[in-house]
Amino acid sequence: MRLSLTDKVETALPLPFMSLFTTIAPITVTCNKRLAPYLELEVREMGFDIEETFITGLRLRGTLNDCIRLNLNLRCASQVLFSLDRFEARHPDDIYENLVDLVWEDLLPEPGYFSVTSNVQHETINNSMYANLRVKDAIVDRLRNKRGIRPETGAELRGAVIHLFWKQDYAEVFLDTSGDSLARHGYRKIPGRAPMLEALAASTILASRWDRVSPFINPMCGSGTLAIEAALIATNSRPGLFRLNYAFMHLVGYDENVYLEERGRLEEQIVEVPGLKIMATDYSDQAISNARKNARAAGVEDLIEFGLCDFADTAVPDTEQGVMIINPEYGERLGDIRELETTYARIGDFMKQKCRGYYGYVFTGNMELAKKIGLKASRRIEFYNSTIDCRLLEYELYAGRKADKPGNPEEDIPAGDADSTL
Known part of the structure; x- marks a missing residue:
């Protein structure tokens, strides 16, 4: 029927x-x-x-x-x-x-x-x-x-x-009308170890309090996805710039001129952000090399300052506001738990000592490790990384003594709870 x-x-x-x-x-x-x-x-x-x-x-x-x-x-x-x-x-x-x-x-x-x-x-x-x-x-x-x-x-x-x-x-x-998934934006040629899906990276940035003009700092950048997505979001550069084949192109009645007009608008709506500072660092020379290549493919290499160093040595600009986001290993696929406990404690120290005045974000799938950060999260935003239940932890890193107050993260902020029908 x-x-x-x-x-x-x-x-x-x-x-x-x-x-x-x-x-x-x-x-x-x-x-x-x-x-x-x-x-x-x-x-x-x-x-x-x-x-x-x-x-x-x-x-x-x-x-x-x-x-x-x-x-x-x-x-x-x-x-x-x-x-x-x-x-x-x-x-x-x-x-x-x-x-x-x-x-x-x-x-x-x-x-x-x-x-x-x-x-x-x-x-x-x-x-x-x-x-x-x-x-x-x-x-x-x-x-x-x-x-x-x-x-x-x-x-x-x-x-x-x-x-x-x-x-x-x-x-x-x-x-x-899409064909291959839109969640892969098409610029990333070298994924690196345990990469974050481009759509997930974009979503975590949209979930943050970044204003798209203040500094965006990304230690442990890996293949550079977070920094690249930040540059693309800040300049209003859309994923359609990196892809040339969609399923809608293979239907009766498709007018290529409509597509070309829409793609032309993508070029027209790109904006310049004077003074934009996006920094991506990693201790791995190979990771930085891969991140540079991916950024070049996305057309934003000149917008990102890459640095080869331990995350704690990242030179965070001294400004009144900014965002620091870090995606450390969380023991599900990479890393030894005992070593990671030390790493998470160092992340907490890094935020307290170098990121005052910023919003700090830690994306993790291991809340036990997150306790080692030693700071109280103002928000815990729910995500999945593949099948791993994750949180984006937000920390308000005050310029004064408030940032030193230890505690446990607050209650989770769900990313919607309606039943799925597709």
């Missing part, structure tokens, strides 16, 4: 499909868990009205041309999904029967190439690949019947991408 979408769009699947790029329909923008508040901030700043925010994304309404703009601008997102249809499905055959009726010949170019992804939570499915297969079969059978040739399909996300969401008896099919 097909569900009515008349309260959301004019039709479930607007006709003709040539107008789909200018037809309003539901859009779901997904992100990694706990990044939704920062994704919401970005989307609102772009002028969109948000209908719903949940733990792994948000919903709004717009066109495929809006999806182009979202793909090029968002730092915290993973995928931008344009809804085609939703229906009731109790069995994999229901997926096939509903999708074989959609006019895929007006969506996918000839001969075309497409991939299928899915998020499936249904009792009849113990391997999501089977659900993907039923989607693929429906599309292939439809196109072969209409065109007389079989389209090419594969797992590589280099062409059009169809996404199935199926939970209990509710199914929805989307055009994934």
